[in-house]
Amino acid sequence: MTVALSIVVDGIAYGMILFMISVGLSVTMGLMRIVNLAHGGFAMLGGACAHVLTMRYGVPFVPALAASVIAVIVIAIPLERLVYRHIYRFSELEQVLATIGIVFVMIATVNLFLGSTLLPIRMPPEVSIPINLGFKVLPLHRLIVIVVGLLMVTGLYLLVERTRFGIFLRAAVDNQNTAASLGIDTPKVYLAAFALGAGLAAVGGILGAELLPIEAYYPLRYMVLFLIVVTVGGMGSIVGSFIAALGLGILDTAGRYLLPDVGTIFFFLAIIALLALRPNGLLVRPS
Amino acid sequence: MTSGLRIRNLSKNFGGLQVARNITLDIPTGARAALIGPNGAGKTTFANLIIGALQPSSGSIHLDGKDISQLAEAARVRAGIAKTFQITNLFKDLSVRDNIRLPILEREHRTFRFLERHDGDAAIEAEVEELLADFRLLPLANRLVRSLAYGQQRLVELALTLSLKPRILILDEPAAGVPSSDSHLIVDAIKRLPTDLSVLIIEHDMKLVFEVASRIIVLVNGAVLVEGTPEEISRDLRVRELYLGAGHG
Amino acid sequence: MILISTIDIVRTSLGGTGKLLPVAILIICAFAAFWLFPYDLGFLTQMLIMMVFVVSFDLILGYAGVATLGHAAMYGCGAYAAGLFAIHASPDPLLGLAVGAVIGALIAFFSGLLLMRAHGLSLLMLSIAITMVLQEIASKARDVTGGADGLSGISMTPILGVFEFDFIGKTAFWYAFSVLFIILVVLRVLVASPFGLALRGIKDSPSRMRAIGTPVYWRKVTAYVIGGTIAGIAGALSAQITSLVSVEAFNFALSADVMVMLILGGAGRLYGALIGTLVFMTVRHVAASIDPFNWLFVIGFMLLAVVFFLPDGLISLPRRVAGMIGARK
Numbered sequence A: 001m002t003v004a005l006s007i008v009v010d011g012i013a014y015g016m017i018l019f020m021i022s023v024g025l026s027v028t029m030g031l032m033r034i035v036n037l038a039h040g041g042f043a044m045l046g047g048a049c050a051h052v053l054t055m056r057y058g059v060p061f062v063p064a065l066a067a068s069v070i071a072v073i074v075i076a077i078p079l080e081r082l083v084y085r086h087i088y089r090f091s092e093l094e095q096v097l098a099t100i101g102i103v104f105v106m107i108a109t110v111n112l113f114l115g116s117t118l119l120p121i122r123m124p125p126e127v128s129i130p131i132n133l134g135f136k137v138l139p140l141h142r143l144i145v146i147v148v149g150l151l152m153v154t155g156l157y158l159l160v161e162r163t164r165f166g167i168f169l170r171a172a173v174d175n176q177n178t179a180a181s182l183g184i185d186t187p188k189v190y191l192a193a194f195a196l197g198a199g200l201a202a203v204g205g206i207l208g209a210e211l212l213p214i215e216a217y218y219p220l221r222y223m224v225l226f227l228i229v230v231t232v233g234g235m236g237s238i239v240g241s242f243i244a245a246l247g248l249g250i251l252d253t254a255g256r257y258l259l260p261d262v263g264t265i266f267f268f269l270a271i272i273a274l275l276a277l278r279p280n281g282l283l284v285r286p287s
Numbered sequence B: 001m002t003s004g005l006r007i008r009n010l011s012k013n014f015g016g017l018q019v020a021r022n023i024t025l026d027i028p029t030g031a032r033a034a035l036i037g038p039n040g041a042g043k044t045t046f047a048n049l050i051i052g053a054l055q056p057s058s059g060s061i062h063l064d065g066k067d068i069s070q071l072a073e074a075a076r077v078r079a080g081i082a083k084t085f086q087i088t089n090l091f092k093d094l095s096v097r098d099n100i101r102l103p104i105l106e107r108e109h110r111t112f113r114f115l116e117r118h119d120g121d122a123a124i125e126a127e128v129e130e131l132l133a134d135f136r137l138l139p140l141a142n143r144l145v146r147s148l149a150y151g152q153q154r155l156v157e158l159a160l161t162l163s164l165k166p167r168i169l170i171l172d173e174p175a176a177g178v179p180s181s182d183s184h185l186i187v188d189a190i191k192r193l194p195t196d197l198s199v200l201i202i203e204h205d206m207k208l209v210f211e212v213a214s215r216i217i218v219l220v221n222g223a224v225l226v227e228g229t230p231e232e233i234s235r236d237l238r239v240r241e242l243y244l245g246a247g248h249g
Numbered sequence C: 001m002i003l004i005s006t007i008d009i010v011r012t013s014l015g016g017t018g019k020l021l022p023v024a025i026l027i028i029c030a031f032a033a034f035w036l037f038p039y040d041l042g043f044l045t046q047m048l049i050m051m052v053f054v055v056s057f058d059l060i061l062g063y064a065g066v067a068t069l070g071h072a073a074m075y076g077c078g079a080y081a082a083g084l085f086a087i088h089a090s091p092d093p094l095l096g097l098a099v100g101a102v103i104g105a106l107i108a109f110f111s112g113l114l115l116m117r118a119h120g121l122s123l124l125m126l127s128i129a130i131t132m133v134l135q136e137i138a139s140k141a142r143d144v145t146g147g148a149d150g151l152s153g154i155s156m157t158p159i160l161g162v163f164e165f166d167f168i169g170k171t172a173f174w175y176a177f178s179v180l181f182i183i184l185v186v187l188r189v190l191v192a193s194p195f196g197l198a199l200r201g202i203k204d205s206p207s208r209m210r211a212i213g214t215p216v217y218w219r220k221v222t223a224y225v226i227g228g229t230i231a232g233i234a235g236a237l238s239a240q241i242t243s244l245v246s247v248e249a250f251n252f253a254l255s256a257d258v259m260v261m262l263i264l265g266g267a268g269r270l271y272g273a274l275i276g277t278l279v280f281m282t283v284r285h286v287a288a289s290i291d292p293f294n295w296l297f298v299i300g301f302m303l304l305a306v307v308f309f310l311p312d313g314l315i316s317l318p319r320r321v322a323g324m325i326g327a328r329k
Helices: A002-032 A040-056 A061-087 A092-114 A140-162 A164-174 A176-181 A186-210 A223-233 A238-258 A263-277 B043-051 B073-079 B096-107 B122-134 B150-162 B183-191 B206-212 B230-235 B237-247 C002-014 C017-036 C038-063 C072-088 C093-115 C120-140 C170-191 C194-204 C206-211 C216-242 C252-265 C270-290 C295-309 C314-328
Strands: A130-132 A137-139 B005-014 B017-027 B032-036 B058-063 B081-084 B168-172 B198-202 B215-220 B223-228
Touching: A002 A040, A002 A140, A002 A164, A002 A186, A002 A223, A002 A238, A040 A061, A040 A092, A040 A186, A061 A092, A061 A186, A061 C295, A092 C252, A092 C295, A130 A140, A137 A140, A140 A164, A140 A186, A140 A238, A164 A176, A164 A186, A176 A186, A223 A238, A223 A263, A223 C120, A238 A263, A263 C120, B005 B043, B017 B043, B017 B223, B032 B043, B032 B206, B043 B073, B043 B081, B043 B168, B043 B198, B073 B081, B073 C206, B081 B150, B096 B122, B096 B150, B096 C194, B122 B150, B150 B168, B150 B183, B183 B206, B198 B206, B206 B230, B215 B230, B215 B237, B223 B230, B223 B237, B230 B237, C017 C038, C017 C170, C038 C170, C038 C194, C038 C216, C038 C252, C038 C270, C072 C093, C072 C120, C072 C216, C072 C252, C093 C120, C093 C216, C120 C252, C170 C194, C170 C216, C170 C270, C194 C206, C194 C216, C206 C216, C252 C270, C252 C295, C252 C314, C270 C295, C270 C314
Parallel strands: B032 B198, B032 B215, B081 B168, B168 B198
Antiparallel strands: A130 A137, B005 B017, B005 B058, B215 B223
């Protein structure tokens, strides 16, 4: 029983990280119909930035987090305006080629300035304080991750359901042409969604650095993981990504706990079964 | 046993919505029938039921006495039912000639051959050239379909479908989107179709329908309202009211 | 008799001298590379093996239009099969290739039954997931595969009992080239066949193919099996020539590289696959030897440049240049 609860808690913390990083990818893939393999790069850039600020300049964690997220958004905006805007029009295969090219450039950039070693992020010592949940002792950090993840999904839900931007976003995900003909400025919606997604990925990358360590090859190493979350959740679906991220987080954690030898096989077999039954994601029925 | 297409009590439900109601219809060999009706009358659904893109909820379809109701789309093509697409659906990155050649190869069960050339069979090549000539497509034969004008693409669409040597040919709005200056090309092509072929035309354009059809079926709300010769249909008050009425003030 | 008729078919399908030109160029290039870079034969051989692999993917992606990111599945299985066969059964290279081919075909068939029903993103992910499962199995089955240390101890007898593998890699080079050459000839016949035309039709419009009575699914499975067979041969070649198989044969990066090389060169034309592999591997090799730390910049910017300026791949470069010159006149 305690094992099961431990798996669930650890799995949820892990799933929250996956959600933060993947949700922006899901929205941009659903919205712009783009296969963006470089999305994990924003998580890495955020993490790398936080590493430099906390380790080299001794900036405290919270301001460093904020500054890193802003820095990533500042990088994402011109990238969208100058590069991605053209990529939207490409065929799927050209998108793969172009965004892999961007991944390589991101890796090479981090590698050039920071090398290919692990880039740890210094967190305040309080986050490793053990918290006793009754059935499990957990570092505070995990709880923070879970709370931030919950806040994020609530915030996104409200943003999408309750605001004008959300209405525009949903309209554009449903049908770009209709959205454009309704007078919605789709390029602006794209830009906002892209920048927001990049910023969320940066938060996820920094908070998740303990589980998915930051290093130059990060976007390539975890690319498949993020894409799986999006595929299982269904492109463009925030709720779908959330459920998928938590489910996959728990599944992966369970595999590691219970079947340490063959956990990964079990994880990918489950993915195969899921995608075979629900090719368009958990929440979308096969047509 | 009757030759041609025999449809009995064909119905189709989507959830609670009945899109085809008890349709009973005969299209004998060599017929030139037209299916007309207002938008949303279920014309395209009906065509999809016949070709097997949709499975009927109840009722039966017989072709030359053989029950084809349960066959999948590909099997019905082999049984002799072919349909042109309302929105041109061609192999745009292949040449006009390959667009005609491919269905013939398929019809002759050749596409599972790996070691011969696709243009290596003299009989098939002769048939390809004949079809191209019939549809006045020879000058365009080596062009990619992508590069053709829309009216020309409609001709390729017709030729491609005919190359399957169907027994029943369903033309789904053959002149849709074709500029009126080119629509005579389509009408001429339809008039030249082999006489032993049954043709069912689904069309909005009354002029075209009255020019080529010998029988007209009027479909309203998924059910047959009336069926008759063009003269009978044009005299029928219900049709005038329901359908032609709009056009004739 | 069968042999003669096969030769006739090959001859007719290769057609006149115009069609023999690329074949001649290919052979001349091989000799030129052999004489010009005698110290790089190992790298050149790697390139030839990769060409076999990429060209097999061209049949699937370039002709049938099926985009997967798990082509390494068949390559890796072919490599392990050939390696294990050499260690436990027979060190004959050609038999080993045959074993690699059969295993590649079997893996492609069984995974293809599932994959060819999927589309788009879920197809990409399914193909990745299948490869991951195979990789995990290979790394966990230590007793059989050597796990993370890799499968070593592969040694081969001379090819056809005559050509012994030498230290410089001359035999390996010509062995790999001969295999590539034969596969190219086979694929050229195949893509010119009715089956090849049907694959192009499926890529262009699967719905129309169904409407003309094609069992699209089974055609795609067949193409996938043929591509998998050749990928298995590529893996077997690699195992025999490097005498080593590692779990990295199943790496996602390898599947991605194959796709990148193919699109880079130009998908849907067999020679595009060769050019893409040549350029990608050469640039990577040269860039990595000049600056072992920052060569990824070169690759990254090269990919972006190709997508932005040469959307049909490098193979369209001559036509583009000709077009520009023509436009200026």
